[in-house]
Amino acid sequence: MDMKNSTPHRSRAMAPPKRTAKVVTLDHVAELAGVSPSTVSRILNGTAVVSESKKKSVENAIAKLGFVPNPVARGLAGGRTFSIGVVTGAIDSPFYGAALRGVEDELDPAGYNALFVSGHWNEAVETRCLEILRGRRVDGIIALTGRLSDQALKTCAKSIPVVVTGRLLKAAGLFSLNFNNFEGGCLATQHLIDLGHQRIAFIAGPPDHPDANERQRGYRAALEAAGINYEPGLTVAGAFHEVSGLLAVDRLLESRQRFTAIFAANDQMAAGAALGLHRHSLRVPEDVSLVGFDDVPTSQYATPPLTTIHQPAYHLGRLAASAMLQLLVGDKPTLQVPSPVLICRESSRLRNG
Amino acid sequence: MDMKNSTPHRSRAMAPPKRTAKVVTLDHVAELAGVSPSTVSRILNGTAVVSESKKKSVENAIAKLGFVPNPVARGLAGGRTFSIGVVTGAIDSPFYGAALRGVEDELDPAGYNALFVSGHWNEAVETRCLEILRGRRVDGIIALTGRLSDQALKTCAKSIPVVVTGRLLKAAGLFSLNFNNFEGGCLATQHLIDLGHQRIAFIAGPPDHPDANERQRGYRAALEAAGINYEPGLTVAGAFHEVSGLLAVDRLLESRQRFTAIFAANDQMAAGAALGLHRHSLRVPEDVSLVGFDDVPTSQYATPPLTTIHQPAYHLGRLAASAMLQLLVGDKPTLQVPSPVLICRESSRLRNG
DNA sequence: CTGAAAGCGCTTACAG
DNA sequence: CTGAAAGCGCTTACAG
Numbered sequence: 001m002d003m004k005n006s007t008p009h010r011s012r013a014m015a016p017p018k019r020t021a022k023v024v025t026l027d028h029v030a031e032l033a034g035v036s037p038s039t040v041s042r043i044l045n046g047t048a049v050v051s052e053s054k055k056k057s058v059e060n061a062i063a064k065l066g067f068v069p070n071p072v073a074r075g076l077a078g079g080r081t082f083s084i085g086v087v088t089g090a091i092d093s094p095f096y097g098a099a100l101r102g103v104e105d106e107l108d109p110a111g112y113n114a115l116f117v118s119g120h121w122n123e124a125v126e127t128r129c130l131e132i133l134r135g136r137r138v139d140g141i142i143a144l145t146g147r148l149s150d151q152a153l154k155t156c157a158k159s160i161p162v163v164v165t166g167r168l169l170k171a172a173g174l175f176s177l178n179f180n181n182f183e184g185g186c187l188a189t190q191h192l193i194d195l196g197h198q199r200i201a202f203i204a205g206p207p208d209h210p211d212a213n214e215r216q217r218g219y220r221a222a223l224e225a226a227g228i229n230y231e232p233g234l235t236v237a238g239a240f241h242e243v244s245g246l247l248a249v250d251r252l253l254e255s256r257q258r259f260t261a262i263f264a265a266n267d268q269m270a271a272g273a274a275l276g277l278h279r280h281s282l283r284v285p286e287d288v289s290l291v292g293f294d295d296v297p298t299s300q301y302a303t304p305p306l307t308t309i310h311q312p313a314y315h316l317g318r319l320a321a322s323a324m325l326q327l328l329v330g331d332k333p334t335l336q337v338p339s340p341v342l343i344c345r346e347s348s349r350l351r352n353g
Numbered sequence: 354m355d356m357k358n359s360t361p362h363r364s365r366a367m368a369p370p371k372r373t374a375k376v377v378t379l380d381h382v383a384e385l386a387g388v389s390p391s392t393v394s395r396i397l398n399g400t401a402v403v404s405e406s407k408k409k410s411v412e413n414a415i416a417k418l419g420f421v422p423n424p425v426a427r428g429l430a431g432g433r434t435f436s437i438g439v440v441t442g443a444i445d446s447p448f449y450g451a452a453l454r455g456v457e458d459e460l461d462p463a464g465y466n467a468l469f470v471s472g473h474w475n476e477a478v479e480t481r482c483l484e485i486l487r488g489r490r491v492d493g494i495i496a497l498t499g500r501l502s503d504q505a506l507k508t509c510a511k512s513i514p515v516v517v518t519g520r521l522l523k524a525a526g527l528f529s530l531n532f533n534n535f536e537g538g539c540l541a542t543q544h545l546i547d548l549g550h551q552r553i554a555f556i557a558g559p560p561d562h563p564d565a566n567e568r569q570r571g572y573r574a575a576l577e578a579a580g581i582n583y584e585p586g587l588t589v590a591g592a593f594h595e596v597s598g599l600l601a602v603d604r605l606l607e608s609r610q611r612f613t614a615i616f617a618a619n620d621q622m623a624a625g626a627a628l629g630l631h632r633h634s635l636r637v638p639e640d641v642s643l644v645g646f647d648d649v650p651t652s653q654y655a656t657p658p659l660t661t662i663h664q665p666a667y668h669l670g671r672l673a674a675s676a677m678l679q680l681l682v683g684d685k686p687t688l689q690v691p692s693p694v695l696i697c698r699e700s701s702r703l704r705n706g
Numbered sequence: 707c708t709g710a711a712a713g714c715g716c717t718t719a720c721a722g
Numbered sequence: 723c724t725g726a727a728a729g730c731g732c733t734t735a736c737a738g
Contacts, residue, residue, distance in 0.1 A: 023715090025714095025715055025716080026715065026716060026717095027715075027716090035724080035725090036724065036725045036726075037715090037716080037717090037725090037726095038717080038718080038724070038725060038726080038727095039723090039724060039725080040716095041716065041717055041718085042717090042718095042723095042724085044716095045717080047717085047718085048723075048724085049723070050723070050724080051723065051724090054723090054724085068488050069715085069716075070429075070488075070490065070714090070715055070716070071488060071489055071490070071716095072425055072428040072429050072434060072489075072490050072714085072715080072716090073429050073714070073715035073716040073717090073730090074715080074716055074717075075425040075428075075716090075730090076423075076425050076426050076429050076714085076715080076716070076717090076729095076730045076731065076732085077715070077716040077717040077718080077729075077730055078716070078717050078718085078730085079717085079730075081425060083489075090450075090454070091444075091450055091453050091454055091457065091469075092447070092450030092451045092453065092454045092650075093450065094445070094447055094450075094651075096450075097443075097444055097445030097446065097447075097449075097450050098445045100444050100445065100469075101443070101444055101445045101471060104444065104470070104471065113468065113470075113485065113489065114469075115466065115468060116444075116453075116467075116469050117457070117466075118454060118457065132466065135421050135423075135424060136424055136425075136466065137423065137424070137425050242651075242653070242654035243654075246654070268654075271651065271654045271655070271656075272654050274656050275654050275655070275656050275657075275658065278656045278657065297445075298447075298595075298624065298651045300595070301595035301596075301599070301621075301624045301625050301628050302624070302628075302655070302656070303624075303627050303628050303631045303655070303656050304628075304631065305628065314445075376731090378730095378731055378732080379731065379732060379733095380731080380732090388708080388709090389708065389709045389710075390709090390710095390731090390732080390733090391708070391709060391710080391733080391734080392707090392708060392709080393732095394732065394733055394734085395707095395708085395733090395734095397732095398733080400733085400734085401707075401708085402707070403707070403708080404707065404708090407707090407708085422731085422732075423730090423731055423732070424732095425730085425731080425732090426714090426730070426731035426732040426733090427731080427732055427733075428714090428732090429713095429714045429715065429716085429730085429731080429732070429733090430713075430714055430731070430732040430733040430734080431714085431732070431733050431734085432714075432733090
């Protein structure tokens, strides 16, 4: 969403809303069932014990009338909208797409809907997203890794439940879910080492991205554990997108550093790197082994299929939503984030010679 | 979202909503500005001409109090929620992701929000999505290509504006936006013909998918126009996802049909096909030229980068949203859907020999 | 041009 | 266990 001119309450006059055919309301149900509206409401919400007989007749009336409660009215009266705001870095990333679906699938059976807004990896925009969501009176906010400051999140958590992924944070009303990127980074590097590689290049992610940094730490830790000297020249900067992977390979090659394998901090950069190597007539994995991180859907069908660390995006989405649901009922979420798993495909192999 | 057990109004009792610090309401603004709430409302909505002096003082009061109108209350009172429902085949597809962002970017400056729900390419689920959206009292519905029946859409349009992409449909209150898939199919095939290919295989999409069928028609039309005989054995079934492209290549090769090029009805199948060819030690484009359709973000960085028909997903999203905005103010949308464009990359080349 | 009043469709103390 | 009543925060005829 754009930052510019956002004046929701200043929009130009519109055609009068089409007042559609009479909607059936709770009052109609009450009348037909011969009880008070309060009673219908209580039955609907399971808010109080109601005699079986009334319950039956209300349920009949609801069925007969095809009554569906109006969430807008419920929101105003009850102070809850049954909608959860979800801020993401980008709604159009393969990774987030899966996570969003997980959120949706988990929230739906509980009667909640998700309101997605994308922040474009920009703190100012994401902050505005938070405001929009608050303005919409969402009951909770799920922040899927982004640029929001810890402080902003904590402040938000003071008035509304918050669950955040991609970082470790402790605060009241806030729950954080962190995938172990460090371990993933170790795993990927270790895999290459196990294959006999010693000179392993690393394409890093954005320096201010926590996930990227953890993965890099994992890379170094695995090297160290294997007694392999860390070679600064083998680490090149990247930015989590394809071009940066492509460029990184160019730079690596120009530097005349010798390497037999590359670990890219995410799959998108790995894809770019694969193309870069191909451009230089280097074959994957015959000449260079390549490992990515994330296991986005397309990696499985890359040419060659990419060896990578699986990040269970869909599952993480469900977990985040599930934690939110628990927060909403006042429970302290207790759940296990899955460990990183190496998916060994065809882009990595034993070192030659 | 799952179909199973969805009883929004039957969810279990929750902790009482945290009634946060006093929110500033329109009444506060009215009081501070020394006018009636009605007047504040009118200024907010540009609903009537108000004297400059009152306007000024109200604006000051708003600024001073940091007042933000409550959309929930506006929704209940005014019958409009300023939210637009968007039904998509799948929120996690690279194609839809971009379209959704387009919708978001277009709606935001107008003060509208999007409510995304994904239908999983299943008519029953999508129908339920429609109900959820209606239940949420959205002001309009955008249906991005899906399995919904024309009838369901038309019925919906009777009570609320509807914009639909991926099909041609005429009805009051409904606007349809159709990308020319037929022409795209021609273009792709023509490109291959121009390169000297005569035996061009086609990997089809799902038989009940309108886009897929149009693309196939385009394939045949281009062949015919060039005086090339249509060879049924060169067309193999696919299902718009990667594996189906992979399998299609296997079948093609098993059938011992001769071909020098493949046109896959979408990029995902093209990716699968590329892998399939690679598995059979066939090089793209040296041995076989390959063309896809959609130009999803990853295609640009495939190895080799894929020649394809660009479908402007983001732009289509914006157009759909823009049409919705026009419908909402009672205008008849008039807009131009961009024509298909061939993006020539490295997966296609002149036929050998 | 501008108020007072009713109402949108629910929920929730408050009293039985 | 169950009603009557007030209220959530706005909008919109209805009267000046």
